[in-house]
Amino acid sequence: MLAHQSYNMLLVALSYVISVLGSFTALQLAVVIPLARTARERTAAVFAAGAAMGVGAIWAMHFIAMLACDMGMPVSYDPMLTALSAIIAFGACSLGLAIASSGAFSWPKLAAAGICMGLGVTGMHYLGMAAVMMGAYTSYDMNLVATSLIIAIVASIVALWLAFNLRGPLQMIGSALVMGIAVCGMHYTGMAAFKVDENGGQMPAGFSGGLRGENLGTSIFAVTLVLLVAVLLIHYKRQQRRATISI
Amino acid sequence: MIELEVKILSDRREGLLVELGRLVVASGFTLQRQRVYQDSHGAWLVMITRGSPEARLALEEQLATHNRVLSFEASLVEEGGATFAAAPPASTPRAPFPASSISTNHAAPDVRRVESMLPQMARDYPKIFPWLLAMEHEVAAEAREASLLLAGRRTGLWVFKRDYEIGGKLGLPDTIKRIALPAMRTLVTVDQRDRQLFIQNSPLCSPGGRSGCKFFSGYLEGMLGASMAPQTVFVRNLHCRSSGVGDCALEISH
Numbered sequence: 001m002l003a004h005q006s007y008n009m010l011l012v013a014l015s016y017v018i019s020v021l022g023s024f025t026a027l028q029l030a031v032v033i034p035l036a037r038t039a040r041e042r043t044a045a046v047f048a049a050g051a052a053m054g055v056g057a058i059w060a061m062h063f064i065a066m067l068a069c070d071m072g073m074p075v076s077y078d079p080m081l082t083a084l085s086a087i088i089a090f091g092a093c094s095l096g097l098a099i100a101s102s103g104a105f106s107w108p109k110l111a112a113a114g115i116c117m118g119l120g121v122t123g124m125h126y127l128g129m130a131a132v133m134m135g136a137y138t139s140y141d142m143n144l145v146a147t148s149l150i151i152a153i154v155a156s157i158v159a160l161w162l163a164f165n166l167r168g169p170l171q172m173i174g175s176a177l178v179m180g181i182a183v184c185g186m187h188y189t190g191m192a193a194f195k196v197d198e199n200g201g202q203m204p205a206g207f208s209g210g211l212r213g214e215n216l217g218t219s220i221f222a223v224t225l226v227l228l229v230a231v232l233l234i235h236y237k238r239q240q241r242r243a244t245i246s247i
Numbered sequence: 248m249i250e251l252e253v254k255i256l257s258d259r260r261e262g263l264l265v266e267l268g269r270l271v272v273a274s275g276f277t278l279q280r281q282r283v284y285q286d287s288h289g290a291w292l293v294m295i296t297r298g299s300p301e302a303r304l305a306l307e308e309q310l311a312t313h314n315r316v317l318s319f320e321a322s323l324v325e326e327g328g329a330t331f332a333a334a335p336p337a338s339t340p341r342a343p344f345p346a347s348s349i350s351t352n353h354a355a356p357d358v359r360r361v362e363s364m365l366p367q368m369a370r371d372y373p374k375i376f377p378w379l380l381a382m383e384h385e386v387a388a389e390a391r392e393a394s395l396l397l398a399g400r401r402t403g404l405w406v407f408k409r410d411y412e413i414g415g416k417l418g419l420p421d422t423i424k425r426i427a428l429p430a431m432r433t434l435v436t437v438d439q440r441d442r443q444l445f446i447q448n449s450p451l452c453s454p455g456g457r458s459g460c461k462f463f464s465g466y467l468e469g470m471l472g473a474s475m476a477p478q479t480v481f482v483r484n485l486h487c488r489s490s491g492v493g494d495c496a497l498e499i500s501h
Contacts, residue, residue, distance in 0.1 A: 167410070247368065
């Protein structure tokens, strides 16, 4: 971490909480994909899980973490790249969860799904960082960039293994906690790789039209609210289903 | 070529013809005619199949051990095929088949008694042994094992759907480790060695008893059969505490 980056630790903790909440919602939606009776049901479940993971666990976490980070200068975000980063995360996570939930469990399938998810987390982060507009030159420590990618892939594989291979509380909670580590571990390693050099205070074109913290805060609040409602709905539906199963 | 008439009793009708029809075709037989009907004992499937005499034993073995099959009879069709054309047999659960035609036969369960007990077992689960012990004494001796097997299959399937269905599809070793073992441990003390489960002090298998681990065999078949579908899971009793050994051992295969 560079000297000019400082963090609000409360927001850092909140970023982990959001990533766990999003992962929990996504994995709870994903583990019922194998029970889908029609292709339409399966597609809907894959996209719902992908949205919860990509937009909830990864995108919302990323921008809370960015709000937590004080770079010592004003920052705004390119709206197009910011939106594209969410789409990348959604697409990669949907693909990863679709692979992980198809057919019988196997290690090659788990590895492929973990790589998709890891690339989704990493792709979102670095595209999100490309959206950063500030009066400075930016560059990366490529060793730490590679490390962040490995963290994302390995932790995603572990989280998917827990979610699809186990049953019970460890499946439910453990997988979300580990996926939260995947997302946050990747993000903060990626931030440690981020280098900022003075450019004499020259602001990039479009800086004033970029998204600011207050815009992002509203979006993150909306995403968090949707995740919480989704968790409650999943819990209610599960309880309802459990009660209707007759012996 | 021979024509074989197969009569099967199952606890439910849904998917019975599809599942067992597949098994017939996979055994090298062709399905000539079939009929499914329901009576107070359960769902009956009558099939006329055609195939080589050499494949008959394998087909009978597969049908007899299929987890949907509660009771099974196979006999050669004589000229005219009069048996199939006849009305559904007015059989009782305890003597469902005419003895003269039986080549492979398992006594039928007391379906009515099992059905009446299952909701109470579901309510009290996992404290189900008083119900099972009571049923063991209430049903006729020839229906005892089949009734315990049926109760086990239904309970196993129910527990699987309730507690273990959500998640990825696993291979047999992982299914035993992640599903069968924890589920069994809510009922009894169990150790696992590879694909064998060793039950300590089973309340249903007291020395000199009569259940022969049938409830647990059915429980595992119901649970693992649903988890591994469309593959069929077989549970074999290696030894039982009721015969004087220290524990009960069940072997699972597919």
